[in-house]
Amino acid sequence: MALGFWQEVNADRWRSKTAVVNASAADRLACIATVRVDRLTPEVVREAVESLSPYVARQAVNAVKGAVKHARSLGYEVVPATVSMPSPRPPETAQRALSxxxxxxxxxxxxxxxxxxxxxxxxxxxxxxxxxxxxxxxxxxxxxxxxxxxxxxxxxxxxxxxxxxxxxxxxxxxxxxxxxxxxxxxxxxxxxxxxxxxxxxxxxxxxxxxxxxxxxxxxxxxxxxxxxxxxxxxxxHDLRHTYASLVRRSGADIYVLQKVLGHREIATTIDRYGHLYDDEIDELGASLEAALGGSHGQSVATEQ
CATH class of the missing domain: 1.10.443.10 (Intergrase catalytic core)
Structure with a gap:
């Protein structure tokens, strides 16, 4: 089984956006499209995506992993290390929020x-x-x-x-x-x-x-x-960051922000926008200080 077969079998089952992304990735992987999945080692995959941009390389590696997992589910021999190989992580782009x-x-x-x-x-x-x-x-x-x-x-x-x-x-x-x-x-x-x-x-x-x-x-x-x-x-896309900043300034908690932005995982929201809630750490520290200081004062008074 090879990548081309995986794409043909699944194209009708994928959502349109998934199909587009995977088709684009498969096009970039023409050099390994006919390689049997049991010979798709991490080294072979990394060499195939080496010249691609970080974003396209990530899509391509994810496509390979999807094909290998599908082949394994059908009983084909695969390279376990390829299934678990990390996808390239695109460099973080600095967020910009307008007023x-x-x-x-x-x-x-x-x-x-x-x-x-x-x-x-x-x-x-x-x-x-x-x-x-x-x-x-x-x-x-x-x-x-x-x-x-x-x-x-x-x-x-x-x-x-x-x-x-x-x-x-x-x-x-x-x-x-x-x-x-x-x-x-x-x-x-x-x-x-x-x-x-x-x-x-x-x-x-x-x-x-x-x-x-x-x-x-x-x-x-x-x-x-x-x-x-x-x-x-x-x-x-920075206008989306602008909205996130406005939501935070309105007093909404991070779970509301997750919902209105449409993030599947709260970890994604925290990773991207957790810095907007740094002031809550300061407020928590002040509240704890007040609470502990108050109880300490009460205990001292009781002892006397």
């Missing part, structure tokens, strides 16, 4: 046609693919909620609509006033025929097309707007 004033200034600099996307991302915490997957029916005006039930990916430039990567990604998020006004204005200002429940909530420049971040950056003049405001390098 509310910076978000509003950036949206204004870009202009009304495209700038409100900045506010939507910063005030909902959605991933870019989740924003693109929203449809009119996902907005509940009565409850001020958005239902996140699909996501878009762009393999080789084409849009693929599928489910969020994990079950935790399917969630509802609160819609605050700034985001609500953007959503309702976008729906109200479009032609009647584009307001039906299955229409994309955020339309691209072409009639009826979904939002595409690559086209949006170009049309919005993203880099020029950042330069004009002196903000330096800011990624669209």
């Amino acid at each position: 509310v004033e910076e978000v509003q200034a950036l949206a204004a600099q870009i202009g009304p046609l495209h700038g409100d996307v900045v506010e939507l991302l910063a005030f909902t915490g959605l991933r870019v693919g989740e924003l693109a997957g929203l449809e009119v029916r996902d907005y509940n005006a009565a409850r001020s909620r958005l239902s996140v039930i699909r996501a878009v990916s762009w393999p080789r430039g084409g849009a693929v609509v599928g489910e969020p990567k994990t079950e935790a990604g399917k969630r509802t998020v609160p819609v605050i006033g700034a985001a609500r006004s953007v959503i309702e204005r976008r729906i109200a200002e479009r032609p009647e025929e584009d307001r039906h429940p299955y229409a994309p909530l955020v339309l691209g420049p072409r009639r009826g097309a979904r939002f595409n971040p690559n086209n949006w950056r170009r049309d919005a003049g993203w880099k020029a707007a950042l330069d004009a405001l002196g903000l330096g390098r800011v990624r669209l």
Whole structure:
């Protein structure tokens, strides 16, 4: 059994996003696509992914491990060390959270046609693919909620609509006033025929097309707007970090943050945003100091 067979057997069973990622990884592994799984040692796999970027290498190694595990479940001989080999860890990217004033200034600099996307991302915490997957029916005006039930990916430039990567990604998020006004204005200002429940909530420049971040950056003049405001390098994903910072400042605990961001594991939330809760350690120390100091004082008084 080889990688190509594994992909053919499972392609119809995978969610669309998983299929896209694994197909892309398999394309990069053409050099070992016909190698039998019992000969796929960690050394062979590492050599095959050596020239790939850290992110693609991680996807490729995970694809190999998936194929080997599948082969083992079917009774094929495999190399145990390959099943348990660690996946390459991409370098951590420094988080950047904008202030509310910076978000509003950036949206204004870009202009009304495209700038409100900045506010939507910063005030909902959605991933870019989740924003693109929203449809009119996902907005509940009565409850001020958005239902996140699909996501878009762009393999080789084409849009693929599928489910969020994990079950935790399917969630509802609160819609605050700034985001609500953007959503309702976008729906109200479009032609009647584009307001039906299955229409994309955020339309691209072409009639009826979904939002595409690559086209949006170009049309919005993203880099020029950042330069004009002196903000330096800011990624669209940093607007999600901005939302996490705002959630923390609102007083929400880290479990609420996990839920609204759609993280499957609390460990992921802690790993990425635990620093936002460092002040609670100081508060805990002060509270313990007060409690211990008070009880110590009481015991001394009793002894006397």
